[in-house]
Amino acid sequence: MASPTLALPQSFTPGTDSVFSDLSGFYSLDSNVPGLSKVILDKLNMKDYGDYRAAVEGKIKGISFRNYKEMFQRLEDTFKFCTGCNKLPKHLTEGNTLKRCVKCLNVYYCTKDCQTQDWPQHKKVCKTLRLVAVDRLVEWLMFTGDLPFPTEKWSMSPADVKSWDDWLSMQVDLAKHLDKVMSGSSMATLWKNVSRPKPDDEDLRKSLWRIQSEFLSRVLTVGTAIQRFGLDPYVKPLTVHLAGASHSETMGARLTDYDELSHMFPGHQGIEVVMVGPEVVDGPITRPPLRAFGPKQRVYISTYKGLYHQFWEDVVEKEEAAKPDLVITFHPGFHANQGLVEGWLPTLLLLRDYNIPSFLTMFSEMELKYSLQILLELEMHIRESGLNPFASQKPEQVQSSPNKPPVYCNSYYICLQGLLPQEDSHTPGAES
Ligand SMILES: [Zn+2]
């Protein structure tokens, strides 16, 4: 087998920690803005990445703020560096502060000159970054429980729901649900404590929708994958593994997070979603996978904290968990460097050799291209790839490079199963 390295971007050295951890990603912030990772740790009262990770895993009560104002301020501080020359506040001369772009209220500059020079690049993303800055704050409503808002049972067949517009057309009470969040106390608390004016109601409603779409994107992507592989949840219960589930997917996760699948396939035989990854955060969904299938017409979420191939050896092979009908990985990111490719290798080979229907998502076309190259070198049989109709609608800033085009979660997908078939050895054109 050829080495799956190719000409991949080698922008940072992978960490010595678990290859799935985002340690390397975290410190890679520094390759664009030297010192940014330190600013983030300082602002959040942490000494190193270990602390940061322990905090996101809920092991230490590391993040404690005196009040909401301080919390929002410190989070905003992690975005404060000059977009033109990458200077951090501590690099400025006495009495000078970074000034914010008045249009997006998202990026900062050390001087007017830096801003003027940066404008040709920044103007391409300034409008979108305005949305990013609003969403970053409104996202807090996911933690307060105001979001996600309730959704309807599907009135259309899943095969006919091909886009967000189709999905939205079934949400008869959407306006009512959004109004409830708009007039809630969390929304008021938010705008009382942040350092930017409250956007108008229409903008806020759109922001609420974008954030909800990011949450739903994962669930609808699972539903899409079920259909692409022709799996039928009415014939038998389905087991779906989410390999490499991240801390952001599991932090604050609730038992109801995948219930949209029951709206999509009403009356199904039961669907289990097992979230597997070393970064899985403890919470209400922390419970062992089912051995035999559980409740019909319900979605059951369980977790395993560890690498996927370990989960397979220690649990699935010992028949302590059901074999998967489908394995999904949101943003495996193995295109980013060789360390990550090596980390994913045992899992990818396992999926290939056990012929498991697998579905991967990517943030961008570039990521899709590199990922396809790697998978082809591993002789994996790619069935389909392309744009995901249920990509998140929430733009995401590349934190340390704000002028890069924002990306959207689950934008692209790859559907694969088994080993690439051997090509026929007969020479084309031999017939006459
Ligand atoms: Zn500057």
Ligand SMILES: [Zn+2]
């Ligand atoms: Zn701007």
